[in-house]
Amino acid sequence: MRSLRSAARRLLPPQPEVRALAVADLVGSLGWGAFVAGSAVFFTRSVGLSAAQVAVGLSLAGGLGFALAVPGG
Numbered sequence: 001m002r003s004l005r006s007a008a009r010r011l012l013p014p015q016p017e018v019r020a021l022a023v024a025d026l027v028g029s030l031g032w033g034a035f036v037a038g039s040a041v042f043f044t045r046s047v048g049l050s051a052a053q054v055a056v057g058l059s060l061a062g063g064l065g066f067a068l069a070v071p072g073g
Contacts, residue, residue, distance in 0.1 A: 012019045036058065043054045 012022055040051075040054050040058070043049045043057075044051055049057075
């Protein structure tokens, strides 16, 4: 338990505001990864799409979101 705490102290920034942002970013990244993995399973098992169709669809959605982020903002 002590080694885990010392490792967390070394990895996290010392300022509380920056630490809160780092933890929030970690939680958001884990949630997004779980969503993408879960959606791939959902689309192949429940909807009946092939893995290639899911990959193309998620890739197009990601590329479109990336391309339109700045003009849309």
